[in-house]
Amino acid sequence: MYNHKPLPFDKELEGISSKTIETHHGKLYKGYVDKSNSIKERLTDIAKSDNPEGNQTYSELRSLKNGESFANNGVYLHEKYFDILGGDGKSTGELAEAISAKYGSVEQFQKYFTACAMAARGWTILAWDANVGELRVFNCDAHNHGGIWGAIPIITCDVYEHSYFMDTGSDRKTYIDNFFKNLNWEAANELFRKAQELKI
Structure with a gap:
């Protein structure tokens, strides 16, 4: 159920x-x-x-x-x-450290994530790929198209038009910026911690 x-x-x-x-x-x-x-x-x-x-x-x-x-x-x-919404957008914790280690900085990650989100038709997701033990960004053009088995979503951004059209019209970039402003890093850190416990 x-x-x-x-x-x-x-x-x-x-x-x-x-x-x-x-x-x-x-x-x-x-x-x-x-x-x-x-x-x-x-x-x-x-x-x-x-x-x-x-x-x-x-x-x-x-x-x-x-x-x-x-x-x-x-x-x-x-x-x-x-x-992962409802936060103040201030990056912190183990996830921010892991992102900085992989992408150079949280700011650089956000630039890359935003570019991916501008290219996606449905979702952009920072996931923990338990198959290889690393963070990866995936684009999904539909709910059931684009992800891989064994990857656990950490930062999940809905980029279907229904997520932003009433607020920003066709301006998806502003919506993505707003998404990061409202990101709850504490919640994302908890998801990251749990995801790393998965062994496959």
Whole structure:
């Protein structure tokens, strides 16, 4: 069962309006939660049926499995996105140190991350790749396209237009700047700490 989790912050964000957050969290993210539950229920029925059937050209099972990864990742990525908002944007802690070690400085990382986010169609994610034990930036053009297995999201930025269009129109760059101004580095550091514990 997937649950619609409450926002982890109750403050006004800088440059990201309450209306945008209300629509993004209360409608779009909730929609992925609801669809994930519907898909899970139907897949459970099929898995328990006497003769489950699939076809690579078209079948209900194929459509459900495609929808499953899209909707489930829509839930997970939105939760990671909201989890790291509500901060003051001041870089600190082990994550900032690791970023500086890899990219030269937090400022240089933000330039690179921003360039990646300007090139993405869906998400840009700083993740801990447990396969190789290092931080990497990934672009996802859809919830289920662009990431790799074994990579744990640390800083997750939604760059679909619904994340910023009501506030900055087509000016994505300003939205990304605002995203970093509201980044909760304490929350990101906790995600980083937990991610490094994963051994695969």
